Amino acid sequence: MTTTFLVVSSLVKVLAILLITVGGFAPVLIWAERRQSAMIQDRLGPSRAAITLPASAVTFIDRARLPMWRLAALTGIVAIVALVTLTFIAVKGSNPLPISTSSLTASLVAFGGASVVLRAGYGVHGMIVRNGGKIMLIGLLHPVADALKFIFKEDFVPPKADKLLFSAGPIIALIPAIAAFAVIPFASSLHWDYLNQVLPRTGEIAGPVVPLQVASINVGILFIFAIASTGIIGAAISGYASDNKYSLLGGIRAASQMVSYEVVLGLTLVPAFMIYASLRLEDMTMWQHDHMWGIFVPPLTLAAVNFFVAAVAETKRVPFDLPEGESELVGGYLTEYSGMKFGMFFMGEFVEVVSLAAIASVIFLGGWDVPFLYRDGFEFSLPFVAASYSVPLVHxxxxxIQFVVFLFKIIALIWFQLMIRWSLPRFRYDQLMSLCWKGLLPISLLNILVVGAFILSGWLDGWVAFFEKLF
Amino acid sequence: MAVEVKVIKKPGRTIAEQIYIPEIAKGLGFAMGRFFQNTFGPQAKKEIDTVKYPEEKVEYPERFRGVHRLTHRVDGSPRCVACLCCSTACPAQCIHIEPAEYEPDDPRHGYERYPSVFVIDELRCIFCGYCVEACPCDAIRMDTGIHMPPSTNRDHFLFDKETLLSIPGRDGSYLTANPRHEPGDATHPGIDRERGH
Known part of the structure; x- marks a missing residue:
C-alpha cells in the first residue's frame, strides 16, 4: 500500500466521519430531541420551519401528481409481472421463455425501484400541495434555521472575561467529542481489489486492505478515555473564564462529575478487555463477530448497564445535567455563551451522545456485526438442525450492510438515551455523587472480580460453546 | 380527653419504589408507549393536541368578541343612526363618528341621522364590547368571529365605514336578528320628532 493511498483514504475517512457526526447526527439530533419529547408529550414539536414555493410551482406540482401516480402503477404492474415470471421460472427450474432470467431480474429491480420512487414522489408532492407550497420535511429544517440563527447572533464576550480561555472553551469541548471517532470501526476491512467478488469466509486475502476506521492503534479504547477526559477541561475553563459565579459553579460541578464518572466508565469496560483480550476496538468487534455479542455474556450485561448509566452522566445530560442546572445555576458554564460558541457546546454535547452510543454498540452490541452475515454473505442456520440457507453477497x-446496521445500532442507542433524557427527573448533587462512588464503582469493581472468576473457571468457554451450538 | 391519632402511611416508600430501578423502568415504559403510539400508531390512536395554526384553525367560542362590523338595513345602508353612544361609551376612545343629516326629501330626514364618517382604530380598541352594549340600534356588533389580521402598516388598522359594512357576521349575514321598523312600516310604532307622540 503506497503512502499516497494511505493519506487519501485516511482523509476520506476523516471527512466521512465529520460528515456523519457534525454534518449528520448533530443537526438531526437537535431536531430529534425536541421532536421525540413532543411525541411523548402529545405535541407535534418543531414542524413549522419551511421553504415556501411560489404559487406557479405549486400548480405545476399539483398537475404532475396524477401522471406520476399512473406511471407508478404502470411500472409497478410491470415489476409484479416480472416477479411472477421469475417465481414461475424458479419453481419450474428452467426458463422456457424468450426473455433471459438476468434481464427479467434487471427489469424487476429497475421497474420496482421506479415504481417505489414514483409512488413516494406522488405522496411527497401531495404533501407539498396540501401544505400550500411549503416544504417542511417534518421539521428537519429547524436545525438549519437554528444554525443560521447561531451564526448571525451577536458573539458576546463578557467584558471582564478571560478572552482567550473563553473562546478556547467551546473548541476544547467539541474537538475531543469528534476525535473519539478516530478509533471506532464503522465496518469490517475493505479489500480494495475484490469489491465486486464474493470473498471466502475465512483466510487471509492478498492485496490492499482499507480498515474502515481512521486510526488502528493498539491502545484503542484507552485513547477514547484520554480524549474524553480532555472534554472536562473545556467545561471547566469555560466556567472559569466567563467571569460569572454561576458559570464557575457549573464548571466545577461539571469537572467533579465528569472526573468521578470517568473512573466508573473505565472500570466498567475492564471486564470487556478481559473477555475480548484486546484493547483494539476492531479486535473486540471481531471477537463478537466470531462468538457472540458482548451483551449476551452474563457479566458483561451488568457492565453494559453500568457503562450506559456512566455514559449518560459523562455527557452531562438529564438526569445528570447538574452542571447546567438552570433552576439553581441559570445555565451553568453555558450562561455567558451565545451565538456559535454556544452552538459548539451544543454540538459537542450531541456528538458526545453519538460517540458514546458508538462505543457502547462496538463493545456490547457487536459493532458492525450483523447476525448471520459473514464475509461471503448471509447464512441462516437453525439451532440443533443441520439445515441452512445461504445468500452469497459481493464484498x-x-x-x-455492516455499515448501515452499525448506524442503526447507534441510532437505537441514541433513541434510548433521548428516551431516558425525557423520562427521568434530575438527580440531586449528593445523590449523583453517591450513585457514582457508592453504587456504580463498587459494582464495577466486583464485576471485574466476577469476570476474572468467569474466565478462570472455564465458564466463559463453556458459555461460548453453548451459544455457538445454539446458533 | 384522649386525642385520636390516625397514622397514615407515608406515600411512595415501598421497597419497589426505594430500589428506584423498577420505577425507572415503569416511567420509561410509559414514555416509550406514548412515543410509539403517537409516532407510529394508527391515525385514530394518535393523541396529538397540536393545532397547525395557519392551516388548521380552532373555531372561536360563540361569544368571542372579534373585529367590529356595522350591521345593514334591508336596503344595505348602515343601521347606525350616528347617536354617538358607542364613541361615548368607548373607554379607549377609538371610535370616530361624524354624523350627517339625510336629504330633506328622504323619509328619514328629521327623524334620524346617519354617519358620514365612521372609523374604528382597531389597534387602539381593547375589545371590551362596551360599544355593542351601548348601541340602541343593534348597529355595531363584534360577532364576526375573526381577529384583526396582522399587518405592518398602522393605516391598515383604521377601519372606515365601508370596511366595517363589508364584514359579515359569523353566520354570513350582514343583517341582525332584530328586525328594524322603518317609518311607514306597519310595525313602526309611529313615534318621531316631527309628528310628536
Whole structure:
C-alpha cells in the first residue's frame, strides 16, 4: 500500500466521519430531541420551519401528481409481472421463455425501484400541495434555521472575561467529542481489489486492505478515555473564564462529575478487555463477530448497564445535567455563551451522545456485526438442525450492510438515551455523587472480580460453546 | 380527653419504589408507549393536541368578541343612526363618528341621522364590547368571529365605514336578528320628532 493511498483514504475517512457526526447526527439530533419529547408529550414539536414555493410551482406540482401516480402503477404492474415470471421460472427450474432470467431480474429491480420512487414522489408532492407550497420535511429544517440563527447572533464576550480561555472553551469541548471517532470501526476491512467478488469466509486475502476506521492503534479504547477526559477541561475553563459565579459553579460541578464518572466508565469496560483480550476496538468487534455479542455474556450485561448509566452522566445530560442546572445555576458554564460558541457546546454535547452510543454498540452490541452475515454473505442456520440457507453477497454489499446496521445500532442507542433524557427527573448533587462512588464503582469493581472468576473457571468457554451450538 | 391519632402511611416508600430501578423502568415504559403510539400508531390512536395554526384553525367560542362590523338595513345602508353612544361609551376612545343629516326629501330626514364618517382604530380598541352594549340600534356588533389580521402598516388598522359594512357576521349575514321598523312600516310604532307622540 503506497503512502499516497494511505493519506487519501485516511482523509476520506476523516471527512466521512465529520460528515456523519457534525454534518449528520448533530443537526438531526437537535431536531430529534425536541421532536421525540413532543411525541411523548402529545405535541407535534418543531414542524413549522419551511421553504415556501411560489404559487406557479405549486400548480405545476399539483398537475404532475396524477401522471406520476399512473406511471407508478404502470411500472409497478410491470415489476409484479416480472416477479411472477421469475417465481414461475424458479419453481419450474428452467426458463422456457424468450426473455433471459438476468434481464427479467434487471427489469424487476429497475421497474420496482421506479415504481417505489414514483409512488413516494406522488405522496411527497401531495404533501407539498396540501401544505400550500411549503416544504417542511417534518421539521428537519429547524436545525438549519437554528444554525443560521447561531451564526448571525451577536458573539458576546463578557467584558471582564478571560478572552482567550473563553473562546478556547467551546473548541476544547467539541474537538475531543469528534476525535473519539478516530478509533471506532464503522465496518469490517475493505479489500480494495475484490469489491465486486464474493470473498471466502475465512483466510487471509492478498492485496490492499482499507480498515474502515481512521486510526488502528493498539491502545484503542484507552485513547477514547484520554480524549474524553480532555472534554472536562473545556467545561471547566469555560466556567472559569466567563467571569460569572454561576458559570464557575457549573464548571466545577461539571469537572467533579465528569472526573468521578470517568473512573466508573473505565472500570466498567475492564471486564470487556478481559473477555475480548484486546484493547483494539476492531479486535473486540471481531471477537463478537466470531462468538457472540458482548451483551449476551452474563457479566458483561451488568457492565453494559453500568457503562450506559456512566455514559449518560459523562455527557452531562438529564438526569445528570447538574452542571447546567438552570433552576439553581441559570445555565451553568453555558450562561455567558451565545451565538456559535454556544452552538459548539451544543454540538459537542450531541456528538458526545453519538460517540458514546458508538462505543457502547462496538463493545456490547457487536459493532458492525450483523447476525448471520459473514464475509461471503448471509447464512441462516437453525439451532440443533443441520439445515441452512445461504445468500452469497459481493464484498462491497457486505461492507455496506455492516455499515448501515452499525448506524442503526447507534441510532437505537441514541433513541434510548433521548428516551431516558425525557423520562427521568434530575438527580440531586449528593445523590449523583453517591450513585457514582457508592453504587456504580463498587459494582464495577466486583464485576471485574466476577469476570476474572468467569474466565478462570472455564465458564466463559463453556458459555461460548453453548451459544455457538445454539446458533 | 384522649386525642385520636390516625397514622397514615407515608406515600411512595415501598421497597419497589426505594430500589428506584423498577420505577425507572415503569416511567420509561410509559414514555416509550406514548412515543410509539403517537409516532407510529394508527391515525385514530394518535393523541396529538397540536393545532397547525395557519392551516388548521380552532373555531372561536360563540361569544368571542372579534373585529367590529356595522350591521345593514334591508336596503344595505348602515343601521347606525350616528347617536354617538358607542364613541361615548368607548373607554379607549377609538371610535370616530361624524354624523350627517339625510336629504330633506328622504323619509328619514328629521327623524334620524346617519354617519358620514365612521372609523374604528382597531389597534387602539381593547375589545371590551362596551360599544355593542351601548348601541340602541343593534348597529355595531363584534360577532364576526375573526381577529384583526396582522399587518405592518398602522393605516391598515383604521377601519372606515365601508370596511366595517363589508364584514359579515359569523353566520354570513350582514343583517341582525332584530328586525328594524322603518317609518311607514306597519310595525313602526309611529313615534318621531316631527309628528310628536
Amino acid at each position: 462491497w454489499l457486505v461492507v455496506a
